[in-house]
Amino acid sequence: MKKKIGVKISGTGSYFPKKVLTNVDLEKIIDTSDEWISTRTGIKERRVSEINEPTSELAFKASVEALKFANISPKQIDMILVATITPDMLFPSTACFLQAKLNIPPAPAFDLSASCSGFIYGISIAKAFIESGLYKKILLVGVDELTKITDWTDRNTCVLFGDGAGAMILSASYEDDNVLSVFLGADGSYSNLLFLPAGGTFSPATIDTVNKRLHTIKMHGKEVFRAAVPKMVFAAEKALEFSGKKLEDVKLFIPHQANMRIIKAVAKKMGISMDKVFVNIHKTGNVSSATTITALDEAIKTNKLKNGDIVELVAFGGGFTWGAAVIRI
Numbered sequence: 001m002k003k004k005i006g007v008k009i010s011g012t013g014s015y016f017p018k019k020v021l022t023n024v025d026l027e028k029i030i031d032t033s034d035e036w037i038s039t040r041t042g043i044k045e046r047r048v049s050e051i052n053e054p055t056s057e058l059a060f061k062a063s064v065e066a067l068k069f070a071n072i073s074p075k076q077i078d079m080i081l082v083a084t085i086t087p088d089m090l091f092p093s094t095a096c097f098l099q100a101k102l103n104i105p106p107a108p109a110f111d112l113s114a115s116c117s118g119f120i121y122g123i124s125i126a127k128a129f130i131e132s133g134l135y136k137k138i139l140l141v142g143v144d145e146l147t148k149i150t151d152w153t154d155r156n157t158c159v160l161f162g163d164g165a166g167a168m169i170l171s172a173s174y175e176d177d178n179v180l181s182v183f184l185g186a187d188g189s190y191s192n193l194l195f196l197p198a199g200g201t202f203s204p205a206t207i208d209t210v211n212k213r214l215h216t217i218k219m220h221g222k223e224v225f226r227a228a229v230p231k232m233v234f235a236a237e238k239a240l241e242f243s244g245k246k247l248e249d250v251k252l253f254i255p256h257q258a259n260m261r262i263i264k265a266v267a268k269k270m271g272i273s274m275d276k277v278f279v280n281i282h283k284t285g286n287v288s289s290a291t292t293i294t295a296l297d298e299a300i301k302t303n304k305l306k307n308g309d310i311v312e313l314v315a316f317g318g319g320f321t322w323g324a325a326v327i328r329i
């Protein structure tokens with residue numbers, strides 16, 4: 001009988017821009033306070049990319065680190081997948097820009113848009129391609145520069161977001177099988193609660209759309225919050241069930257870092273103690289497609305995880321989209 005192809009997680013990497021924007025800095029530009037932001041969200045500071053530092057540049061730096069960690073040359077990569085909602089341009093894809101920067105030989109490269117759940121959607125796509133036998137070494141990146149689509153006059157949203165990138169190399173293997181399960185979902189009937197109105201074909205860019213700030217994120221925060229908690233719990237429980245593992249088998253839960261109150265509510269509903277939940281939102285803010293992978297990379301690099309540990313990632317975002325994955329490090 002032919003042996004099943006497994007998916008090995010060969011390495012991870014991450015990158016955050018140098019510039020730090022603290023809550024105290026924000027107090028100087030809008031009507032807010034460190035106290036409000038900290039208590040309502042858990043965020044203390046976020047990283048902000050330079051004007052000449054596009055999404056593909058953060059993706060490049062995170063990918064270089066992941067390739068080095070995995071001891072894999074760019075020449076060996078046979079597919080590039082970038083999860084992002086803030087591409088360098090509408091087209092070509094950020095994956096193509098990344099391919100050129102890394103000097104990866106001709107190989108399929110494309111972006112996927114599933115907002116904050118994007119990286120988990122990407123794990124599922126990479127797993128399917130590897131298990132089918134079509135591709136052997138996939139570079140998967142979760143990256144966003146939300147500060148470039150933020151309305152800096154809207155205190156309801158501008159305090160929440162940051163920029164960053166995380167990368168993972170997934171390889172075909174007959175020895176390891178590190179992606180135990182993935183569960184995904186979406187409900188487009190909620191697309192009016194978290195969105196960016198203009199710049200696409202629905203509302204092409206005009207002077208009017210710029211003047212009305214329609215090229216920036218619009219969010220109904222309370223409604224998003226209300227939906228996020230049950231959907232994250234649902235996705236996490238489904239992925240756990242499909243993996244055949246129990247709650248106590250999971251060493252670390254890595255939830256999407258959008259709001260500390262959401263993270264705590266999800267943990268409480270699932271009966272997980274907070275010392276098993278990874279949190280870095282205080283340093284990063286919400287970096288959308290990049291949150292779960294940058295958090296996973298930090299947990300690995302700071303020795304919170306060792307080889308063989310089981311981790312569950314769970315996310316929720318605009319669309320609405322949601323997803324969870326149970327993986328072995």
Ligand code: UT7
Binds near residue numbers: 040041258
């Ligand atoms: O990544 C995708 C998923 N995104 C999320 O999961 C985000 C989900 N939503 C949230 O995290 C929260 O809803 C927010 C953090 C966005 C807002 O927290 P909230 O507890 O839902 O606050 P609120 O919107 O109900 O606002 C409460 C008050 C309002 O004042 P009034 O009307 O009660 O006088 C706001 O105007 O807080 C005010 N407010 C602020 N005050 C100081 C809103 N933003 C700020 C601010 N600084 N930055």
